[in-house]
Amino acid sequence: MLSKSFKSTTVLLALTSLFITTSCANTNGSNRTKQTEKTESKTTQEINQNEIDFEKAFFVDVRTPAEFASGHFENSTNIPLDQLEEMLEQFEGHSQIVVYCRSGSRSARAKEILEGHGFTNVINGINQENLDKLK
Numbered sequence: 001m002l003s004k005s006f007k008s009t010t011v012l013l014a015l016t017s018l019f020i021t022t023s024c025a026n027t028n029g030s031n032r033t034k035q036t037e038k039t040e041s042k043t044t045q046e047i048n049q050n051e052i053d054f055e056k057a058f059f060v061d062v063r064t065p066a067e068f069a070s071g072h073f074e075n076s077t078n079i080p081l082d083q084l085e086e087m088l089e090q091f092e093g094h095s096q097i098v099v100y101c102r103s104g105s106r107s108a109r110a111k112e113i114l115e116g117h118g119f120t121n122v123i124n125g126i127n128q129e130n131l132d133k134l135k
Contacts, residue, residue, distance in 0.1 A: 053095070056096060057123075058077070058097050059077065060077050060110070061073065061078045061100060062099055062101050063078070063081075065078060073132070085113060091114060094121070096123065097123070098125040099123070100128060100131060101127060102127055104124060107125065110124075
């Protein structure tokens, strides 16, 4: 038979492990939720806090040429995301750059790339529908 103290120690270790595992899982989930909320609110803030100058902004559709051909925001230029870094010179000299795509994911990545290359005047316009609403 197992001693009473051995059983108590085993139960105590099991409960401690369960507590630690649960605590870690909840902390990670909480951080993940906060991080997602921060990303979502940052995107919304970018659009609300940065007024787009529809007369002077350089509008760039970062979707594929086929997507661009199916319809795009007026006066926009198509520079697909996978060609963005090869075409950085096209972004120089613009007072404001607005990137957009279909859902906002590629344009968010385009914004990161451009800012990584020193552009500070970049707005993620999300998509054509959003730009139409803002105009």
